[in-house]
Amino acid sequence: MDPIDPRRLAGVLADPELRAAYARVVLGSGLDDALAHLSPARRRKARASLVGSGLVALDADGRASAPDAVFRAILAQQPATPPAQGVERFLRDGRIAAWPAGPADLDALLRHVVEGVLDPGEVVDERTLTGRLVRVTDDHALLRRHLVDAGLLLRTRSGSEYARAEVDDPAVERDADAAPAD
Numbered sequence: 001m002d003p004i005d006p007r008r009l010a011g012v013l014a015d016p017e018l019r020a021a022y023a024r025v026v027l028g029s030g031l032d033d034a035l036a037h038l039s040p041a042r043r044r045k046a047r048a049s050l051v052g053s054g055l056v057a058l059d060a061d062g063r064a065s066a067p068d069a070v071f072r073a074i075l076a077q078q079p080a081t082p083p084a085q086g087v088e089r090f091l092r093d094g095r096i097a098a099w100p101a102g103p104a105d106l107d108a109l110l111r112h113v114v115e116g117v118l119d120p121g122e123v124v125d126e127r128t129l130t131g132r133l134v135r136v137t138d139d140h141a142l143l144r145r146h147l148v149d150a151g152l153l154l155r156t157r158s159g160s161e162y163a164r165a166e167v168d169d170p171a172v173e174r175d176a177d178a179a180p181a182d
Contacts, residue, residue, distance in 0.1 A: 008052075009074065
């Protein structure tokens with residue numbers, strides 16, 4: 001089958017009259033019957049659109065059918081979406097959709113988050129940090145606790161200010177001066 005233009009197909013299906021005619025053909029009507037309510041000029045145009053898009057096929061006797069090959073062809077033209085890798089497995093639209101079960105995956109996710117919400121050397125108050133964390137998850141307190149416990153986020157003893165820890169080695173232990181998370 002020749003390459004199918006998905007935009008052309010969508011354009012045909014976006015037209016209510018063509019969509020209704022296509023539905024009638026899918027349900028077993030002939031194309032002429034499906035288009036009978038249209039003017040002769042509109043009927044010719046609709047017939048050309050439905051057949052030209054590949055939604056409707058006409059056999060040698062002029063009988064119409066709605067082959068599913070057109071949809072298979074569109075899918076075959078599109079590259080398969082590769083499975084998500086790394087921390088992307090746990091994110092949907094940039095937000096945490098699932099918490100990793102393994103410690104290495106959790107560490108990678110937390111590192112990804114802290115790099116996105118705080119710049120190195122930046123110090124922010126709790127309200128600012130919470131505002132940034134809610135963009136990543138609804139449970140900002142749990143995320144903050146994970147970040148502090150992992151030693152990736154430092155906070156003052158009063159808990160009023162937070163900063164990104166300067167951690168390069170994933171095996172670095174939590175800073176002994178950091179207060180426990182809430």
